[in-house]
Amino acid sequence: MESIPRIISVDDHTVEPPHVWSDRLPAKFRDVGPRIVRAPVKEMTFVGGRFTPVMGDPGDGGPEADWWIYEDLHRPLTRLDTAVGYSRDDVRLEGITYEQMRPGSFSVPERLADMDRNHVQSALCFPTFPRFCGQTFTEAKDRELALLGVRAYNDWMVEEWCGPQAHGRLVPLCIVPLWDAGLAAAEVRRNAARGVRAVCFSEIPPHLGLPSVHTDAWDPFLRACAETRTVIAMHIGSSSRMPSTSADAPPAVGSVITFANCCFSLVDWLMSGAFERFPELHIMYAEGQIGWIPYVLERADVAWEQNRAWGGVADKVLRPPSELFAEHVHGCFFDDAFGLRSLDAIGAGNVLYETDYPHSDSTWPRSKEVAEQQMGHLPPDVIERIVRGNAIELLGLTEEGLWAHAAG
Template identity: 40%
Template sequence: MPLQDHMQIVSVDDHLIEHPRVFSDRLPKKFVAEGPRIVEDEQGRHVWHMEDDVFPYIGLNAVAGKEPSEFGMEPLRFDDMIPGCYDPVARVKDMDLDGVQAACCFPSFPGFGGRVFLRAKDKELGLACIRAWNDFHIDEWCASAPGRYVPLAILPLWDVQASVEELRRVASKGVRTVSFPDSPVPLGMPSFHSDHWDPLWAVFEETGIPVSLHFGSGSFVPGFSASASALAKGGAFKSVSERMDLGEAKDEAPTAVSFALYATNLMWTTVDLIFSGKLQKFPGLKFMLAEGGIGWMPYIAERADAVWERHRYYQPIDFDQRPSELLRKHFWGCYITDEFGLKNRHEIGIDRICVEVDYPHSDSVWPNSRKLIGESLLDVPDDEVHRIVELNARDVFNFPRL
């Protein structure tokens, strides 16, 4: 039986392609010349320039409407993409065609968690870009179709106090989630185990806003058999797009290895947070594991409990709460396709699973999402289906139907 008509799909992980005026329309005049701007390169491709750096749009980020045989890593022009990639009004039409009611759209040019602005040489410019992107997402993208987009923000991660201030600002504008690096360490920042992030965790707890941890947002991507030269240059902690741009992946494993291992990023992140002590200190924290899959969650709960049983006596590990309890309380698993995870959904928790569409990326099945999601849930009771495709996302995001 297909999805019932009253069940709306809320995708907790889609993506948008920033149009060329996102920053020029919003930055103070003193930043426009060095700020993000689209330039046509010598090969006729559209690439972002910021300060003295160049950032191409990698082709796999905008393949909606293409056959897999047409996929590629080469940079794109905007006229190589269908308008729904960068136009929120056109996107709603694509969502209607796909049978999707609402979507949470992560950044593209800034990196999923704002990595590009973290690396800005002029941190005042970086902060202005963060604010400009957030205002674009809330006031233009989401406001174009109220109720159809989940407002998301990014933060100036190099400055915790500035991050606190920006979180409060966007919370007052109606943001429902914030994209945060799945691990800050590869970006050169303190780990989840430090007290560095505590002022920010306190505001997330106070506001009830969940933290979205998107695969690869911390810049580490597993699965590359890195050459010695790439490792020496920090290649192990560069994103897929950066390493392809720099030509550092030519003699390494294909990106297919990384794509197949994407869930391992969020396994690492989850266990890191579970043993950090922060979930006990801030018991209201909520984490969305974007594009992380769900099939691994029962295993990691079992394994973490086994480690806790045997090794908590000589380490600063909480004696009162088992890791599996913390996982069940603080984390929401997010999947695109995961047959094994759905078979083990009761081990994960029916109220802790959310569905993703991933438009316009290469894992998306647009325009057949509703059909294929429905087929994948044929053996699941209707009340559980409704929780997975809609109600869990609305609850954790505090995003009711209009």
Template identity: 55%
Template structure:
């Protein structure tokens, strides 16, 4: 008999925004200045030095875009890759009609989750980018703020609204104004939102660092409302690479470096000391790197804290704050599972990355079993759903088991 597996709570998936989002949810007075959907041909689409190089071509393959403040933002096949073979997951433009419907339709997403042994899902944005950088970079901040609020209203009321709690709202903040960010945290918390997305390394976006104290009102509001701060790799709009002309595969391999750098920043910032009930979640960073990162941080704290500038700032070893306040997640990381005692059985969660090129859909159940089949039932429960339920304060049942024959993929 095949090992039972509780239904998964995925803490890192993605949504492709429907074309009607801003036309429906943005107040009428802003719509002529807000994001506008269009379908047009695409020319060159390349990824060079960590940045996309994009041109239009009337005779090129049809692609769905957003036009905003004179800039064009295309959807790419690699971010709507489910249903394509690995060799078809390329840097080509794509329309919503060419995507699997679950990319942008909530009812279809729930059906795809059922096919994939997934009960609940937290989804990051695409057009706004992982923490709302698109709006932070906009010139007209009045419209940008309206766009942030419109996205959050759509996320809460339309994307998640009829899902019975299975689609978990993840909201944006106006990154350019910390007081407006605090107001948005409280506005959304009042309607049950418990997750916000934030930049892993704000200084890469030209924003103040977490060491500056600038973000303390935001962290205080998140602590007060029980809102988890979720940081996706790439939410600094910069991916690590050894050489500027390295192929994208180098950056894909090194992507966890952003999460590692961010976690070290937080562990030595004093933020987790000042806000002891603040919760951080690292998304798509995997976890095999965490044991040594914690070992090194604790060693630096023990041996170098005086000249290192943290003697009076960090009273406990950094690993203490990690275990108390930080969650990681994984989906392909056998080394991390083998090091689970050092990673923390109460700190690790699972993801499917639907519908990105890395996604394990529709074989997530088998992918998960390949990682956890030698673990005890209580640990498997924690990794697949228990830790995520606790982290996000979800109202889901204890076991979450479902017969495998009810989940056979179709199509």
């Protein structure tokens, strides 16, 4: 028997191929919808948690990249989008073309081959150009086009990325029009009808100019997720603001504290009353790691017990936050030895494994070895739950860990 069963990764990424929107938008929008152009990189910085690229003119010379163009947005593909196969010392902030990335980033057959090499059976993939919760479309001016862009991405995700050639091994994760909770609910239901069980959401919606989870503004969306058993998946950076300490802090500072927004977000949800209103709701935090969770739960319980009378939650949070966490929340990690030593304080049923392919933090192609090193002290049944069993239950996969609704 394998010491580590075949992995189901709940946080990988797809780099969308150039045709996603040009093939699916109505003809009148194809020249203004998301499209790829090749152009020089004039300047690119990532300081204080903010990514700032500047596209040069074709005659400027210098290194070229493939850029997504959409309204006022000019977003290059970068080495950070797809770093697997490169030495960590060679992974720099630079623009790249499709030819310069590992084909598994955007090609289904190549992705499956790279999953085989990494002991991964199935994978749930977050977007790249739409960003981690589709905020690219939320920030757009033309709402009609933005809604079509959301739907086009979801159709591509379900029908092509997770279509017949994936053999059920790629699990769909959709986006929603965050600017309208009613439209978001409709998109959840549209995709749930074809077997989708996960949807992206922002870890801290007010950072995107949207209502917080302490309001009832999201109730149509939350109700749709609860009724369809669609998991709300929040990736680090899904509030378009990576944690940092100062405007001049180097990216390494943010790399250490990437979990911080997950921490803040978790407290928001635990104190929001959402789990009381929607008992079937489940949320998960992608790439946030898990070692920070025990103290936050301890502190949340103390604050709830001692301060709820004046803290504004007595009438809506009726049980200790740690109980709500146990029933509704799932933390995801790819490299967290400390968190695994603290598993009893988190809950083996609340932890999922990921590989983060093809990002610079990815453990590919050593995800199995990392798991063996960090989970060696755990009994086999607990290891099985973490690396695949919990994902099967949460995402409604088959007993074999596959997406049952893959066409063909």
